[in-house]
Amino acid sequence: MNLLELARPEIRALEPYASARSLADDRGILLNANENPWSPESDDGLSLNRYPDPQPAALVRRMAEYYGIDETRILVTRGSDEGIDLLVRAFCRPGADRVLICPPCFGMYALNARIQGANVVEAPLVEDGHGFALAVDVAERISVCKLAFLCSPNNPTGDMIAADELRVLAQRAAGLVAVDEAYQEFSGRESAATLIRELKNLVVLRTLSKAFALAGCRVGAVLAHADVIALLKRILPPYPLPAPSVAAALKVLTPDGIARMREQVRLLREEKARLCEALESHPAIRRLWPGEANFVLAQVGNAADFVAAAADAGIRLRDQSYQPGLANCVRITIGTEAENDVLLSFISHRSSFISP
Ligand SMILES: *Cc1c(COP(=O)(O)O)cnc(C)c1O
Helix, strand or coil: CCHHHHCCHHHHCCCCCCCHHHHCCCCCCCCCCCCCCCCCCCCCCCCCCCCCCCCCHHHHHHHHHHHCCCHHHEEEECHHHHHHHHHHHHHCCCCCCEEEECCCCCCHHHHHHHHHCCEEEECCCEECCCCEECCCCHHHHHCCCCEEEEECCCCCCCCCCCHHHHHHHHHHCCCEEEEECCCHHHHCCCCHHHHCCCCCCEEEEEECCCCCCCCCCCCEEEECCHHHHHHHHHHCCCCCCCHHHHHHHHHHCCHHHHHHHHHHHHHHHHHHHHHHHHHHCCCCEEEEECCCCCEEEEEECCHHHHHHHHHHCCCCCEECCCCCCCCCEEEEECCCHHHHHHHHHHHHHHHCCCCC
């Protein structure tokens, strides 16, 4: 498979925009970018008057190290949302190419595909009594799609895709296979990034939004073959990463920051086990899918009522009923011990007016 040939021809032909910061570094007297020479007050040394480095070397190095991949195989993006968008725009021709999704799943894959005018092909997951698994016909459908989005652990079901399954799918695929690992840290399982050397068409999406607690900073990464990274760079906006976000990302990716993240993941896993134990035996909960992420999926009698009653109690939950196969299902994120206590007391109060 020639990765470059998968890309939209107009993207391959594109002369990338050369920004001031990409043509010259930020040393010396900077009279090349029409910036204001004075930095704002309370700048904290960030030089916010200057355009940021498009791909800050220190951040690229630290993320590459943390994800265990070399620097030619990583693109730092504004969250994985931007990674999804870049992949669709670089590879899918409007009205011609297909994007595979496996619902119930994260909504941005289909949304970005539709914005681009690509055709969305669905291979719905199958509930097999343990959780939601890929359907047998995925392998067939993936063979006619330019791009496939898989999610492991999956949002909102929490299921993982095994490395062997990924290997088979990547080999069958007509194009790229993107595995969204937004929740990888919570699973404690190995990242699919280890397979990128072996499977040229495999792409892994990572983010600092979830386990690293930086959702407000918008920092993520695309991990892929160097040819894919080079293609995505052609359509990446000139200055995607705000300096304060880069500074925050550098801080969480230090040994201390990583240790803190791991400790929080450990606490959230403990809290999740406690929550699951209480929910599993609860009359208001018909089914529970614990999954491998920092949330659980629960089926209740009436999801809309349940979510509205929770909102009245000051708790925001996410109704997933709009997704195929998830009638009356609610996604519950694991919070702090105190927050989870409030949730549990809401649920035990609720059981008192549920008919047996
Ligand atoms: C939260 C989430 C993201 C969003 O990540 P950002 O890096 O914040 O854009 C991506 N994929 C899935 C499956 C998510 O649940």
